[in-house]
Amino acid sequence: MDNKYIGGDNMISLIIGKKGTGKTKVLVEHVNDAVHVSSGNVVCVEKETKLTYDVNYRARLVATDVFSVAGYDAFYGFLSGICAGDHDITDIFVDATYRIAEDTDRTGEALAAFLKKVDALSNISGTKFTFSSAFFCVSTTRLANSSILTNHCFDKYGSTITPVLSE
Numbered sequence: 001m002d003n004k005y006i007g008g009d010n011m012i013s014l015i016i017g018k019k020g021t022g023k024t025k026v027l028v029e030h031v032n033d034a035v036h037v038s039s040g041n042v043v044c045v046e047k048e049t050k051l052t053y054d055v056n057y058r059a060r061l062v063a064t065d066v067f068s069v070a071g072y073d074a075f076y077g078f079l080s081g082i083c084a085g086d087h088d089i090t091d092i093f094v095d096a097t098y099r100i101a102e103d104t105d106r107t108g109e110a111l112a113a114f115l116k117k118v119d120a121l122s123n124i125s126g127t128k129f130t131f132s133s134a135f136f137c138v139s140t141t142r143l144a145n146s147s148i149l150t151n152h153c154f155d156k157y158g159s160t161i162t163p164v165l166s167e
Helices: 023-037 072-085 097-101 109-125 137-145
Strands: 012-017 041-046 060-063 089-094 128-134
Touching (some): 012 023, 023 041, 041 072, 097 109, 097 128, 109 128
Parallel strands (some): 012 128
């Protein structure tokens, strides 16, 4: 696994792909790699408790269902609270972004607005965020055209990719 994404200039990263393409496995690898190289704390956010045995015990694992997080506004508040509660967090990894936000529209517009707010939070807190999510072509195209996400996506090897998926 290439660790070049850790310590890079990108404060928001996306792991994208269709359902069943191994996004969660890639995210878990990134979490475990970050635990070994981080000079601070690493947090992994998931919808429900499924990654307990996959994520290194030194990473804080948080399930949003326990806190009744639903919608992008609540999700942003949740992430802000995590950052405010621990100034030593260097990385926050989020699995299944659409599912946590309960985004059924999936046009990418609400997600792009959410990520712009998270980008501001990232700049304030100095925390890097990595989100995994299943994207459809229309939403991926819109996200690719938003200024915040251009060249901020990573494939499973940590290399920068263009967020476009084939049908």
